[in-house]
Amino acid sequence: MTKSLLIGELSTRTRVNIETIRFYEKQNILPVPARSAAGRRIYDDADVKRLNFIHRCRGLGFSLKEIMSLLSLVDDGNYTCKQIHELTATHAADVKEKIQTLQQMELVLEEMIEHCSKGDVPECPIIDSLFSN
């Protein structure tokens, strides 16, 4: 049988913020839960599992939209490995692109920093290069 939890327990167990859990419900990523007589949200093991899934996906940089796509494939029950692979590969490509952009930034920043005297003087090659042209 499945154990029932209040939102605080679900939060502790999944390490997802209470506010975030309510936010996910509003976004239709988490299903509307049962309520106690006093109106409190009641969750079960399936919710723990789903929220952990969402949390892991977020940790891998998937957007909520992408997570919804993954979840609706799973919810419909008729997903194929190929479909999941495609979504994941697309996301992985996005991540790679972001890394490249950031590495380009890093390169320029490091170069600017290198040329810097770092002194208590009112001339700075960083400012000069950014203000040039």
Add this chain to the structure above:
Amino acid sequence: MTKSLLIGELSTRTRVNIETIRFYEKQNILPVPARSAAGRRIYDDADVKRLNFIHRCRGLGFSLKEIMSLLSLVDDGNYTCKQIHELTATHAADVKEKIQTLQQMELVLEEMIEHCSKGDVPECPIIDSLFSN
């Protein structure tokens, strides 16, 4: 003498969106410009220079807050190379951290993708791993 420009020309010259230019003004990153008799914003070479600076900084991933710090140092006229260096180095460290986070994500994503059959079957190791525990 400095040439005066309307917002559209400033936009073309700096490749910064018109809406973005007005946004920067509202954020006090760009100074309030002069106005024509009909109320149109009038810019000059100093604005071109400043907006180019902002644009480059954005391209290097500086936040508007960071850019404001840089600009106010410059505006006050009493900045030192050391101060600029510090702001830049801090930002560079942020960028490095972001890169590392993304590389971790990439690693996990690639591993998941590798284990994938990519087939038209209803079992997927990606889903399995994300739903496990």
Add this chain to the structure above:
DNA sequence: CTTGACCTTGTAGTTACTACAGGATACATA
């Protein structure tokens, strides 16, 4: 029976824009 922990809703703030709506102005052409 009160205290404190926990829950509820709803709204506003964050970042850096972007996208309108609805209206005024400027200039060239018919």
Add this chain to the structure above:
DNA sequence: TATGTATCCTGTAGTAACTACAAGGTCAAG
């Protein structure tokens, strides 16, 4: 002169994914 169209104006709302309240209800323990 009329008209078209390009440009400008203000102000508001939407985007992503939360986070942070405010103001109030509920529950268990001492």
